[in-house]
Amino acid sequence: MSLIGLVDCNSFYVSCERVFQPRLDGQAVGVLSNNDGCLIARSNEIKALGIEMGTPAFEIQHLVRQGRIHLLSSNYELYGDMSARVQDVLEEYSAGVEPYSIDEMFVRFDGFANDQLLEHARQLHRKVRQYTGIPVCVGVAPTRTLAKLANRAAKKIPAYRGVCAIRPDNRETQALLKKTELSDVWGVGRRLVGRLSLIGIKSAWDLAQADPKRIRRQFSVTLERTALELRGIPCIELNDFHEPRQRIMTSRSFGKLTNDFSEIREAIRQHGQRGAEKLRRQNSLARAVLVFLKTNPFRNDLPQYSPSLAVELYRPTDDSREILHAAGQALQRIYRQGYRYQKGGVMLLDLIDANRQQLSLLDTPQSDADRNRSQKLMSIMDELNSRMGRGTVKLGTPSPGAAWHLRCDNLTQRYSTRWEELPAARAT
């Protein structure tokens, strides 16, 4: 049986900062969005204080003054580099890695006997922590949905010590499924939970036991697949999965190895465009864009290069032009000649609800007229593309206008990517 591992970094943004600022260990730490608007990442300690995701910074300023919490500006260059390092370590110790978001990666776990499996998962857990300083949890299972579940268990249940491997048919898995609420199952949204409970499906276990045909009839193919996956039958690939709301990832192999910049740029633009469409369909805005490229790791005869770069958007947006512009910039900086690339993709990071945008009062304001124009243009584009086929209307060379001044009062150093911002080691 082939198995899939999900490696998920614990409080990723905060952990990146803590690697270089050990005094933040054990402290309540939060990371703020662009322009220090609102909270986008939380340490366990700050969660324990009851501070919610998305809380505007000014509402918790008094806790900063009292020294009870620390708030940092987002440092996407640092997070992007640390994420690439985590991926590198995983690639060194496994047969294949698919990034799912900046802090989660699916890892192929083929060909391990039962007893080796857990040891291997523990090794990944240990090595990532040692090499990069980032703590992770590992979940291993026959399907992605179960791997997600296993990962969650590894995170929440101390006895697992960060690693949980499950088989579909044993009692441990059964108990886990029975304990798991539907809202914690990958791909089951809040609205579905209500509708499912009406027909008596309340836990992950109930959904796994339900008749898949019935689920398809009454709900959707997507949910049927989720139900099958809970039973241990793999039917979700990364690229075709209906993404949850937190992040949007679009990537695909180029079909052949290529070093043609314009071909690669075209692919990246397409991914960016697809991502932006998904973003608008689910009514979200993105705060940053990450672009990555990969050479074929199995071609030992060719030089290997798998760069990635995260770029901050100057305000949360769903405008394809701004997203493509940022993606283009990132690509330009990571692309190197002399390599034959196999794969590339675009990740939209730190999504927020478009309707809640007003919450971040400190973000760069956009005039209503401007926003309306952008919305109108995008909705016309989406409509044309959906009516007349994908790609009917594409963007040429977009460039958003003005220069913006980003506010980032608590910006930490880019410790791992800039000579002039290295951490200091004290010899005193």
Next chain:
Amino acid sequence: MPHDTILSAHPAPPSLALPYPLALGRAGLAGFPSPAQDYEGRTLDLNERLVKRPSATFYMNVTGDSMMRLGIHEGDLLLVDRSIEPRPGHILVAMVDGEITVKRYERLGNQPYLCSGNTRYAPIPLEDLDCQVWGVVRAVIHEYPV
């Protein structure tokens, strides 16, 4: 444009020999062949020499003078590799009381200590010390003003 402020997280491609061999031979000329001919296409690359594991390699600047006797000066650049298991004699970057410090790891008697390269600083017993190893220093780069 704010994007301009963001540079590559991978400023340079991984260490590799030059893609095109250096033309050391004297192609097209008759006569004695160059003795260097068999060694074409190599170049010396500090990355290749010092960075054994890029994902685990970080750089740090040194502040303070306590390691001078061991050849580590204020302002030097440390190349720190987190993938190495620390052994006595290694120079370590360690987190001591929430600070990133550089020390030498030694065993005195049968006890582990963090030592400085300066007699003004007494060895610190590792036991009952709030300390975690951050990484092992693989190289020190001391640049002279030129």
